[in-house]
Every structure is written in structure tokens, then in C-alpha cells.
Amino acid sequence: MIRVGFIGLGNMGLHQVRAFAQAAGCQIAAGVDPAPEMRARFAQEYPDAQLFATPQEMLAQGQVEGVVIAVPTGYHQTVASTVLAAGVPVLLEKPMARTVAQCQQIIEDAERANTLLMVAHCRRFDPHWMSWGDYVTAGKLGYPILWRDASARPHANNWFMDDEIGGGPLIDGAIHNYDFANLIFGEPESAYTGALKMNPAVTAIDTGSTIVRYRAGHQLLISWSWGARGNRLADVIGPQGYIQLDAGGLPVDEAEKATHMYCCFTSVDDEKTLIKTPGRFSDMYIHQAEHFLACIRGETTCQSPGTEAIKAVAVAEAILRSGREGTVQDIRW
Ligand SMILES: NC(=O)c1ccc[n+]([C@@H]2O[C@H](COP(=O)([O-])OP(=O)(O)OC[C@H]3O[C@@H](n4cnc5c(N)ncnc54)[C@H](O)[C@@H]3O)[C@@H](O)[C@H]2O)c1
Incomplete structure (x- = not known):
């Protein structure tokens, strides 16, 4: 023990x-x-x-x-x-x-x-995200890849929204995406961000949209807000097809829903394949x-050493710097 x-x-x-x-x-x-x-x-x-x-x-x-x-x-x-x-x-x-x-x-x-x-x-240990990550790294979507992720929900004004302690959603919330993108896309190169303040009471940037470029030619398009409420959008697109991070409207066995997670791959010919992973979110x-x-x-x-995790913070830092300065920022660590 x-x-x-x-x-x-x-x-x-x-x-x-x-x-x-x-x-x-x-x-x-x-x-x-x-x-x-x-x-x-x-x-x-x-x-x-x-x-x-x-x-x-x-x-x-x-x-x-x-x-x-x-x-x-x-x-x-x-x-x-x-x-x-x-x-x-x-x-x-x-x-x-x-x-x-x-x-x-x-x-x-x-x-x-x-x-x-x-x-x-934790996403490095998530069978669900790893299942679609494997599709990307195996080349099934073709090249290059664009991962799009937009999320918006208001957040309490606590330490998460303090610029020095939490840094807001563009570091705290979206860091899972930055680290996973580093895992499947490789070295990050630059970031360009449009930042907004929806809630004037907080010190952190509470809303922003950004494009992160990777040396290999892929991109991450991410838009997060902890100052407004909006729809969720999440997919991964490439010239040979795209992945939705849910069942994509395909029928799933009701009895299996509690024990499985789903993604959907749609080929360039519009043929849909259900990617079914055993397990639950909490696993x-x-x-x-x-x-x-x-x-x-x-x-x-x-599989998740500090020498890798620093790169996700470097992405966040470049995103926040770009949001403040309004120019493209190199990602450095
Ligand atoms: N992996 C994930 O999915 C995930 C989800 C939420 C939060 N987090 C991260 O986990 C961390 C904590 O977030 P949280 O939601 O639990 O925050 P929280 O505010 O709920 O809890 C933080 C706790 O730390 C305590 N604390 C403060 N300073 C301390 C110190 N010096 N020594 C010991 N305890 C101290 C506080 O009293 C508080 O109980 C953050 O870095 C956050 O980004 C990760």
C-alpha cells in the first residue's frame, strides 16, 4: 500500500x-x-x-x-x-x-x-478522448486537422477569475485542450487571440477566442467564456472526414449508455461510424x-511529466499575452 x-x-x-x-x-x-x-x-x-x-x-x-x-x-x-x-x-x-x-x-x-x-x-488517461485522438494520429481525417471547441457559461467571481491566482477560462478551463492538442498535434508554435470582458467585476480575461498553430500544420480554434452563456460546439475536422465528440445522432443501445462513451466519425462520403468506448467519464x-x-x-x-505540462501553460500564456496585446504571440517555454 x-x-x-x-x-x-x-x-x-x-x-x-x-x-x-x-x-x-x-x-x-x-x-x-x-x-x-x-x-x-x-x-x-x-x-x-x-x-x-x-x-x-x-x-x-x-x-x-x-x-x-x-x-x-x-x-x-x-x-x-x-x-x-x-x-x-x-x-x-x-x-x-x-x-x-x-x-x-x-x-x-x-x-x-x-x-x-x-x-x-486527466484527458491523457481518458479512454473517450484517446479514442478520437487515435483517429487523428492514425491519419483517418487526413491532413491538416482543425480542432474546434467553443464553450460559454458564467462562473462565480472567486479565485479562478483572479488574474494572478486563477487566470480565468483561457488558462484554467481550456488547458485540457492545450495539453491534449500538444499530445496529438505535437509542438505548439503561435497563438492569436481576441479577448473580451463580459463581467467587469473580475480581474482575469473572462472571454476569448483564439487560434493556436502547431509546427506540424494543424490548428486549434478555441473560444471560451466564463462571463456569458452560450451553445457548446466541439468537433475535429480534416479533409478525409470529421469527428463529433458525441454519438452524432446515431442510435445507441440505451442499456449501454451508462457504461460507454461515444464519438462519431463521418467520412468524406458522409458515412457515419460510431466510436464506442467502454467506461464512464469519471474513470x-x-x-x-x-x-x-x-x-x-x-x-x-x-505519461504526463512536468516537462510536457509546461508546454500547455506556455500555450495559455501566449494566448493571454495575445489577448492583451492584440498581436500574434510565439509560444515559448
Ligand atoms: N482536473 C480537473 O478536471 C480539475 C477540475 C477543477 C479544478 N482543477 C484544479 O484543481 C486545483 C484546485 O481547484 P478546486 O476546484 O479544488 O479549488 P477549491 O477552491 O475548491 O479548493 C482549493 C482548496 O485549497 C485550499 N488551499 C489553499 N491554499 C492552500 C495551501 N497552501 N495548502 C493547502 N491547501 C490550500 C483551500 O482552502 C481550498 O480548500 C486548481 O488548480 C484547479 O485548476 C482541476
């Missing part, structure tokens, strides 16, 4: 605890949060775990063999660096940090301590937990 400690017991922290509780070979050993009500909520579900107000108190006990960090993004670097300096493997929530400079610091600290640094880019978090535990045991190579 690997003894895992959890720093940050808010929404995502508790979600992670529950995923690790379902992963084989894990003991939920400790929870850390400065807020007493968050510690109390965790303790109700996991009464055998130890409770701490600070990461330092937990690390001083020397009991945990792995740590999951789910604190607000602007604090990722200080907390991750503290844990890595103690030589304890880290699974750090996405985005890896608020800035590329903070990511570089975390990578340096992990290298100095020679300790595992994995970033929780990716369990697969991610199992992968982190396997990495700690030395059984596998990390």
Missing part, C-alpha cells in the same frame, strides 16, 4: 481523494487544508486519515510516500516546491502553474530532488491515480 497525502481538500482535492480510494494499492493517509471546514468534510469521509493545516506539518511526520496537490493554481509552485524538496513524489493538479516561470521553477526543484513530478492532465481520474501509483512503484514511465 502506498500512503498518499492530499494537499488542498476543496472540490478537486476531494474528487482526487475519491478517485485514489478506488485505485488499487493506495492508502488515503493524510489531508491538508488551512480551512477547518474543508478538513472536517474530508475527515467525515476518511476518519482514519491524519489531518494537517499546512503541508510542512504533514511532511515533518515523514509518513506519506506520494502527494496530490489541488490548491488554487497561483499557489501550485510554492506548495509543489515544498513537497519536492522533501523528496516526496508529486501529482500536481492542472494547470501546472499560473506562469511558465513558475513551471520552470517546479521542474528545477523536481530535478534537484530527483523526484517524480506528474501533472494531472479517467481513477486511471490517472493508478498511473501515479505505478510511477511511484517504478513500474512505468510517467
Whole structure:
């Protein structure tokens, strides 16, 4: 059993605890949060775990063999660096940090301590997204590819909308797309963004539309708002066909709906194929937990290291810079 400690017991922290509780070979050993009500909520579900107000108190006990960090993004670097300096493997929530400079610091600290640094880019462990990603990388859509994703829903004015701590939807929400696009398209090159402020009360850019270009010639078109409500659009198009990230109107077995996820491939001849993947949305978090535990045991190579995750933050940083300056920005890390 690997003894895992959890720093940050808010929404995502508790979600992670529950995923690790379902992963084989894990003991939920400790929870850390400065807020007493968050510690109390965790303790109700996991009464055998130890409770701490600070990461330092937990690390001083020397009991945990792995740590999951789910604190607000602007604090990722200080907390991750503290844990890595103690030589304890880290699974750090996405985005890896608020800035590329903070990511570089975390990578340096992990290298100095020679300790595992994995970033929780959960879509790398999502059988649903991997199923359509495989279609793209196998060339079934032809070349080049355009991934279009638009999403809009209002967001509470909390730390997520603070420019320094959360950075708004163009880093926090869309980072899953940036990391997955890096995985299937390769190195990102430049970004051009139109930014808008729908909610004048927040400091972060709350709405933006951007085109990210990849060295291989593909593009990501992304438009996210946490300041307005709108329709969702998501598809992946190429000269040989396109993918919808749902069943695309094809009939699905009602009894299987709870245990399967669907995409639809439409060929250039308008022939539709259902891509059916066993599993549920929540499974990716369990697969991610199992992968982190396997990495700690030395059984596998990390599929989501900090050296990859920094590139997604670099995409976000270029997007936000472009939104502020109104010009095309190189993506640098
Ligand atoms: N992978 C995903 O799908 C996903 C989804 C949501 C959030 N997240 C990420 O998870 C992280 C946390 O988000 P959340 O929604 O849980 O936020 P949240 O506000 O619900 O919880 C954050 C918690 O961290 C605690 N905290 C603050 N500073 C701390 C410190 N120094 N040490 C210990 N605890 C501290 C707070 O008291 C709070 O309980 C963010 O980076 C966010 O972007 C990831």
C-alpha cells in the first residue's frame, strides 16, 4: 500500500481523494487544508486519515510516500516546491502553474530532488478522448486537422477569475485542450487571440477566442467564456472526414449508455461510424491515480511529466499575452 497525502481538500482535492480510494494499492493517509471546514468534510469521509493545516506539518511526520496537490493554481509552485524538496513524489493538479516561470521553477526543484513530478492532465488517461485522438494520429481525417471547441457559461467571481491566482477560462478551463492538442498535434508554435470582458467585476480575461498553430500544420480554434452563456460546439475536422465528440445522432443501445462513451466519425462520403468506448467519464481520474501509483512503484514511465505540462501553460500564456496585446504571440517555454 502506498500512503498518499492530499494537499488542498476543496472540490478537486476531494474528487482526487475519491478517485485514489478506488485505485488499487493506495492508502488515503493524510489531508491538508488551512480551512477547518474543508478538513472536517474530508475527515467525515476518511476518519482514519491524519489531518494537517499546512503541508510542512504533514511532511515533518515523514509518513506519506506520494502527494496530490489541488490548491488554487497561483499557489501550485510554492506548495509543489515544498513537497519536492522533501523528496516526496508529486501529482500536481492542472494547470501546472499560473506562469511558465513558475513551471520552470517546479521542474528545477523536481530535478534537484530527483523526484517524480506528474501533472494531472486527466484527458491523457481518458479512454473517450484517446479514442478520437487515435483517429487523428492514425491519419483517418487526413491532413491538416482543425480542432474546434467553443464553450460559454458564467462562473462565480472567486479565485479562478483572479488574474494572478486563477487566470480565468483561457488558462484554467481550456488547458485540457492545450495539453491534449500538444499530445496529438505535437509542438505548439503561435497563438492569436481576441479577448473580451463580459463581467467587469473580475480581474482575469473572462472571454476569448483564439487560434493556436502547431509546427506540424494543424490548428486549434478555441473560444471560451466564463462571463456569458452560450451553445457548446466541439468537433475535429480534416479533409478525409470529421469527428463529433458525441454519438452524432446515431442510435445507441440505451442499456449501454451508462457504461460507454461515444464519438462519431463521418467520412468524406458522409458515412457515419460510431466510436464506442467502454467506461464512464469519471474513470479517467481513477486511471490517472493508478498511473501515479505505478510511477511511484517504478513500474512505468510517467505519461504526463512536468516537462510536457509546461508546454500547455506556455500555450495559455501566449494566448493571454495575445489577448492583451492584440498581436500574434510565439509560444515559448
Ligand atoms: N482536473 C480537473 O478536471 C480539475 C477540475 C477543477 C479544478 N482543477 C484544479 O484543481 C486545483 C484546485 O481547484 P478546486 O476546484 O479544488 O479549488 P477549491 O477552491 O475548491 O479548493 C482549493 C482548496 O485549497 C485550499 N488551499 C489553499 N491554499 C492552500 C495551501 N497552501 N495548502 C493547502 N491547501 C490550500 C483551500 O482552502 C481550498 O480548500 C486548481 O488548480 C484547479 O485548476 C482541476
